[in-house]
Amino acid sequence: MIDVKCRLNGKEHTLRGHSMARLLDVIREEAKLTGTKEGCGEGECGACSVLIDGVLVDSCLVPLAQVQGAEITTIEGVAHSKHQKLQQAFIEHGGAQCGICTPGMIIASAALIDRCQGRVPNTAEVREALAGNLCRCTGYMKIIDAVQAAAKP
Amino acid sequence: MIVGTKIPRKEGLQKVTGAARYVDDIVFPDMLHGVTVRSTAPRGKIKAIHFAPSIRWNEFTVITAKDIPGKNYVALITYDQPFLADTVINHPEEPVVLLAHHDKHVLEEARRAVTIEVEALPPVLTIEESLAKTQIVWGQDNSPHENIFKEYTVVKGDVAAAFARQDVSLFEAEYATGAQEQLYIENNGMIATYSAQDGVTVWGSMQCPYYVHKGLLPLFALGDDKVRVIQTETGGGFGGKEEYPTLLAGHAALLAMKAGKPVKMIYDRQEDMAATTKRHPSKTRVKSAVTKDGDLVGLDIDFVIDGGAYNTLSPVVLSRGTIHSAGPYHTPNVRVHSRAVATNSPPHGAFRGFGAPQSIFALERHLDEVARKMALDPVALRKRNFIRQGETTATSQTIREPVDLAAVLDKALAAADYDAKKKRFLAMNPSSVVKRGIGFATFMHGAGFTGSGEKTLASVVGVEALANGHVRVLAASTEIGQGTNTVFAQIVSDTLALPYDMIDVAQPDTRDVPNSGPTVASRTCMVVGKLVQSAAIGLEQTLVNAGDYKHGAGADAFAAACAKYIAKHGSLKCYSQYQQPANVEWDDKKYQGDAYATYAWAAYVAEVSVDMATYEIRCDDFVAAQEIGRVVHPVLAEGQIEGGVAQGIGYAIYEKVVWKEGRMANGQMTNYIMPTSADAPPIRVLFDEQPSPHGPFGAKGIGELPMDGPAPAILNAIAMALDVSPRAIPFLPEDLMALVKK
Numbered sequence: 042m043i044d045v046k047c048r049l050n051g052k053e054h055t056l057r058g059h060s061m062a063r064l065l066d067v068i069r070e071e072a073k074l075t076g077t078k079e080g081c082g083e084g085e086c087g088a089c090s091v092l093i094d095g096v097l098v099d100s101c102l103v104p105l106a107q108v109q110g111a112e113i114t115t116i117e118g119v120a121h122s123k124h125q126k127l128q129q130a131f132i133e134h135g136g137a138q139c140g141i142c143t144p145g146m147i148i149a150s151a152a153l154i155d156r157c158q159g160r161v162p163n164t165a166e167v168r169e170a171l172a173g174n175l176c177r178c179t180g181y182m183k184i185i186d187a188v189q190a191a192a193k194p
Numbered sequence: 195m196i197v198g199t200k201i202p203r204k205e206g207l208q209k210v211t212g213a214a215r216y217v218d219d220i221v222f223p224d225m226l227h228g229v230t231v232r233s234t235a236p237r238g239k240i241k242a243i244h245f246a247p248s249i250r251w252n253e254f255t256v257i258t259a260k261d262i263p264g265k266n267y268v269a270l271i272t273y274d275q276p277f278l279a280d281t282v283i284n285h286p287e288e289p290v291v292l293l294a295h296h297d298k299h300v301l302e303e304a305r306r307a308v309t310i311e312v313e314a315l316p317p318v319l320t321i322e323e324s325l326a327k328t329q330i331v332w333g334q335d336n337s338p339h340e341n342i343f344k345e346y347t348v349v350k351g352d353v354a355a356a357f358a359r360q361d362v363s364l365f366e367a368e369y370a371t372g373a374q375e376q377l378y379i380e381n382n383g384m385i386a387t388y389s390a391q392d393g394v395t396v397w398g399s400m401q402c403p404y405y406v407h408k409g410l411l412p413l414f415a416l417g418d419d420k421v422r423v424i425q426t427e428t429g430g431g432f433g434g435k436e437e438y439p440t441l442l443a444g445h446a447a448l449l450a451m452k453a454g455k456p457v458k459m460i461y462d463r464q465e466d467m468a469a470t471t472k473r474h475p476s477k478t479r480v481k482s483a484v485t486k487d488g489d490l491v492g493l494d495i496d497f498v499i500d501g502g503a504y505n506t507l508s509p510v511v512l513s514r515g516t517i518h519s520a521g522p523y524h525t526p527n528v529r530v531h532s533r534a535v536a537t538n539s540p541p542h543g544a545f546r547g548f549g550a551p552q553s554i555f556a557l558e559r560h561l562d563e564v565a566r567k568m569a570l571d572p573v574a575l576r577k578r579n580f581i582r583q584g585e586t587t588a589t590s591q592t593i594r595e596p597v598d599l600a601a602v603l604d605k606a607l608a609a610a611d612y613d614a615k616k617k618r619f620l621a622m623n624p625s626s627v628v629k630r631g632i633g634f635a636t637f638m639h640g641a642g643f644t645g646s647g648e649k650t651l652a653s654v655v656g657v658e659a660l661a662n663g664h665v666r667v668l669a670a671s672t673e674i675g676q677g678t679n680t681v682f683a684q685i686v687s688d689t690l691a692l693p694y695d696m697i698d699v700a701q702p703d704t705r706d707v708p709n710s711g712p713t714v715a716s717r718t719c720m721v722v723g724k725l726v727q728s729a730a731i732g733l734e735q736t737l738v739n740a741g742d743y744k745h746g747a748g749a750d751a752f753a754a755a756c757a758k759y760i761a762k763h764g765s766l767k768c769y770s771q772y773q774q775p776a777n778v779e780w781d782d783k784k785y786q787g788d789a790y791a792t793y794a795w796a797a798y799v800a801e802v803s804v805d806m807a808t809y810e811i812r813c814d815d816f817v818a819a820q821e822i823g824r825v826v827h828p829v830l831a832e833g834q835i836e837g838g839v840a841q842g843i844g845y846a847i848y849e850k851v852v853w854k855e856g857r858m859a860n861g862q863m864t865n866y867i868m869p870t871s872a873d874a875p876p877i878r879v880l881f882d883e884q885p886s887p888h889g890p891f892g893a894k895g896i897g898e899l900p901m902d903g904p905a906p907a908i909l910n911a912i913a914m915a916l917d918v919s920p921r922a923i924p925f926l927p928e929d930l931m932a933l934v935k936k
């Protein structure tokens with residue numbers, strides 16, 4: 042068991058667990074933030090996406106020991122950030138159907154919007170940026186609409 | 195009116211903030227986790243179960259078939275599938291032992307420490323082996339029906355006479371479709387509790403709470419009120435959570451009963467892919483008789499699906515596939531013979547489209563091949579044969595509502611720029627490494643249960659008003675992403691002329707909501723939605739009759755009338771039950787008559803590119819045009835079509851289940867590939883609206899429709915690009931390589 046100090050959604054946090062515990066499980070079970078989902082457990086679906094120091098990662102592949110001192114953002118942190126707009130856009134444009142991929146999609150979209158620094162990403166860029174996040178419901182069209190709408194300054 | 199507008203999805207906010215609670219997000223105090231130990235052989239007899247001494251088994255809750263308090267079968271159409279295999283193994287994922295423990299990690303070790311000793315018997319692994327009866331694996335009774343779950347014959351006109359005509363050309367070919375995994379992103383999961391007083395309660399991811407309810411009653415030999423089933427937020431279903439959840443709910447509840455504690459069972463991706471249902475693989479032989487002008491005068495279709503080890507829903511899947519196999523054409527002479535056969539793989543089950551994508555693939559590919567051989571324009575060939583109002587389908591159903599599929603096709607072709615692109619691609623392809631093609635498919639899809647199905651279901655919906663004037667819809671129809679909550683709320687809102695925000699939809703819980711039937715068959719909006727509407731009308735009528743309210747008097751007047759009524763009578767609820775429309779008739783013996791109350795009509799166009807250096811196949815553009823009655827919610831409706839098209843693209847060119855001894859060998863997202871955002875093309879959705887009298891505000895069903903068209907449209911485009919005749923899906927680069935090297 043180790044104690045890992047980090048910032049989780051802007052607040053100081055100590056996460057306790059086995060050093061090799063998956064960050065996904067620690068976030069869900071220790072920090073009780075269940076918005077981050079598991080879809081495959083092997084880095085393929087992106088349902089478990091979080092930002093670590095602003096970088097998009099699959100939390101099912103990250104061992105707890107690796108986030109010492111890191112800044113972690115989960116979907117629960119998005120509501121209070123500038124990316125709240127993304128959530129609104131997903132609702133308006135129909136980007137969330139069953140909703141299970143949605144937290145991961147929004148996290149991945151937030152990373153893209155940050156990278157674009159105020160520019161609206163074109164469709165190809167959005168498709169590329171979200172290629173690690175699988176959605177079985179939407180066919181991606183409405184997700185792309187939502188991301189581009191939210192990226193508008 | 196908010197029907198027809200894109201009002202925000204009811205549960206949208208919870209979903210985008212991560213607050214929506216799916217089954218794995220729910221934790222009970224002192225909860226155990228449960229796992230399943232499965233057979234390893236596809237067929238055999240259980241000789242012994244060994245528990246390795248390295249594990250302290252007394253810390254675990256252990257269940258085998260011997261622990262089942264009631265009947266060891268999953269009650270569905272027939273009672274052949276056990277909850278836990280006792281002596282016989284019929285497929286390689288057969289559950290045999292259940293284990294529960296507080297610690298997930300210890301549990302995994304224990305699972306590996308159980309060995310099931312099986313005396314292996316030779317399995318039947320393909321449709322061909324099953325039909326050849328190399329082994330009898332189902333229904334041993336020396337009858338012709340051994341290995342056959344269900345068989346149908348549909349006859350219209352005189353096929354033999356049509357094929358004997360002097361003025362027709364005859365064509366014949368066989369088409370095949372593979373299994374497909376539903377691949378909802380949320381795996382199957384359940385939590386169960388048990389107490390002597392309340393009986394069994396389960397929470398979980400599911401489409402059909404009352405299927406689970408029906409299945410648990412005999413398993414525990416409990417009365418109706420001692421089994422309670424609650425749907426939690428469900429992360430996609432597509433049919434994959436239609437029948438399987440009953441099995442998992444039973445497992446979790448068996449463990450909970452023995453342990454005396456709540457038990458949670460969540461499948462990981464690999465177990466979910468390997469053990470739960472998939473789309474039925476199929477083989478279809480199509481024979482056709484066509485005049486030189488392109489009149490389709492005879493169709494003789496032999497359609498076979500692989501049902502896997504148990505009957506489950508195969509007869510119903512077969513039925514839909516059979517009825518849709520002759521397509522949206524008025525062919526005067528049709529014979530369809532169809533069978534669902536048994537093999538030793540896990541039971542195949544419900545998946546969006548439900549048999550229709552398989553048989554439609556065969557026919558739409560076939561018609562393109564006929565056009566090519568006869569040097570006819572594939573568009574003209576289809577148009578000549580489309581059913582028009584007053585004409586009949588293969589089951590001799592007269593289409594009474596107006597239909598103009600030719601107009602839908604024209605719309606799709608225009609949007610796709612079909613003519614110009616086809617010309618351009620044909621001119622460019624000979625000198626290009628990347629060959630391009632454009633193809634299409636035309637089809638129809640019946641909404642609701644087949645034939646007398648809705649009458650038998652006799653679904654019930656309730657509507658309840660609260661003292662503050664809020665109205666709650668009480669139905670077992672589940673929100674699985676398709677928009678049930680939103681659509682029901684829209685229907686009530688417009689029916690009662692009340693604001694959308696005053697309408698809620700109750701969580702499906704068998705204690706509180708009536709059985710509105712399963713959430714399947716594109717029936718929720720059209721069939722259940724109509725019941726929601728009539729229950730709402732009944733509720734309002736109650737207030738009107740009480741002399742306290744007038745339609746359209748407004749939210750405040752409504753709330754005041756409700757408060758007054760509830761103060762006097764305690765509550766205000768109104769129920770409505772399905773009644774078969776007077777002019778819908780179906781003969782279950784002859785398989786003739788009105789197979790569905792109404793149909794949606796569609797034309798899909800796909801554009802592909804095929805790189806002959808790498809054999810990479812891509813779908814570059816997609817147009818989906820359909821007539822679906824009144825569009826209740828344009829964003830949700832488009833979303834349904836787009837999502838279905840993406841699944842159809844996966845079915846056609848990405849998603850291949852690799853079978854090894856009856857087991858899925860590639861049960862991982864790394865090697866079973868569904869389309870990503872980088873693979874999926876832009877999808878343009880076009881609607882024609884021909885309001886249907888059978889649905890609320892003229893709506894029809896749309897959920898399954900988009901699954902039918904993409905595969906034949908894409909394969910037709912590949913056929914055009916390469917001048918080949920691919921007849922099987924999935925069609926992957928290795929299949930292309932094999933085809934062109936032949």
Ligand code: FES
Pocket residue numbers: 078079080081082083084085086087088089090099100101102
């Ligand atoms: S659960 Fe982490 S990528 Fe799928």
Ligand code: FES
Pocket residue numbers: 136137138139140141142143175176177178179379429430675
């Ligand atoms: S909305 Fe269901 S998986 Fe994306």
